[in-house]
Amino acid sequence: MRMRFEKFCSHYHAMSFGKYFTSRFILRDGRDFLSRYQMHFLLLFSRQGKLRLQKWFLPLPERERKKIIRDMSTMVLARKPRTCNFLHWRDLKIVYKRYASLYFCCGLENQDNELLALEILHRYVELLDKYFGNVCELDIIFNFEKAYFILDEFLMGGEIQETSKQSIVKSIEASDMLQETMEEYMNKPAF
Numbered sequence: 174m175r176m177r178f179e180k181f182c183s184h185y186h187a188m189s190f191g192k193y194f195t196s197r198f199i200l201r202d203g204r205d206f207l208s209r210y211q212m213h214f215l216l217l218f219s220r221q222g223k224l225r226l227q228k229w230f231l232p233l234p235e236r237e238r239k240k241i242i243r244d245m246s247t248m249v250l251a252r253k254p255r256t257c258n259f260l261h262w263r264d265l266k267i268v269y270k271r272y273a274s275l276y277f278c279c280g281l282e283n284q285d286n287e288l289l290a291l292e293i294l295h296r297y298v299e300l301l302d303k304y305f306g307n308v309c310e311l312d313i314i315f316n317f318e319k320a321y322f323i324l325d326e327f328l329m330g331g332e333i334q335e336t337s338k339q340s341i342v343k344s345i346e347a348s349d350m351l352q353e354t355m356e357e358y359m360n361k362p363a364f
Contacts, residue, residue, distance in 0.1 A: 212290070212331035213265060213280040214241065215297075215324070217313060220274050222246040225313045226320055230331035245269075245278050259287045270294050274310050296336070297327060303342055322348065 217226035224242055233241070248262065249269050260267045262280075268290040269278040277294045281287070300323050301308040305316070313320050326341045328334060335341055 211281070211285060212293075212328070213282075215328070216242060216245055216276075216278045217320075218242075218246050218249075218276050218278070219310055220250070220276070222250055225275065225310065226317060226324075228321070228324055228328070230328075241280075245280075246276075249276055249278055258291065266290075268294070270298075272298050275313070293328070293333065296338075297324065300327060300338060300341055303338055304345060319345070 211230075213229075213231045215226075215228040215230075216224065218224050224246070227238075227242065229238065244262065245267065248260065248267070252260075254271075258269055261283075264283060265280045266283055266285065266287060267278060267280055268287050269276055270291060271277075277298065279290055279294065281290055298308070301312070301320065304319065304323060305312040323341065323345060326335060326344050
């Protein structure tokens with residue numbers, strides 16, 4: 174299964190990720206950014222609408238980010254459980270998936286593949302599960318730096334960087350080991 178997913182991702186990468194998109198994204202203040210990202214943002218929020226994690230792959234002002242977060246949480250939470258996980262908002266496709274009490278939501282270009290985005294969200298949840306055991310909202314709240322680190326090992330610039338779960342987990346374990354070694358070294362007395 175992993176090999177098929179990696180083969181699919183590398184084929185899709187050659188078809189779509191290799192070329193850059195050139196659609197425009199207009200901000201409220203009239204400025205526009207040339208959009209060259211596969212994924213614009215990734216948000217995690219609870220059923221109560223509390224933001225737990227946010228990753229932006231597009232430079233946006235803080236006011237615009239807050240508006241997007243508010244719009245995404247209200248739109249996604251208002252939808253019925255059995256409805257489609259894709260919706261259109263402004264000039265983006267919104268793909269979301271609920272896992273336990275958390276909603277994983279991402280914004281894509283209109284020409285991007287929604288099913289691949291669902292696979293990306295699912296792979297991120299699998300990585301979190303592999304690291305934390307059975308991941309829950311409290312793991313994200315109290316270990317948010319690890320959740321961001323896992324995300325950064327998996328995605329870079331809105332594109333898949335590494336598909337292998339084993340490689341990502343090895344990298345995270347090496348980072349944890351380095352952090353523990355540094356803490357031990359710093360806690361030793363100087364004499």
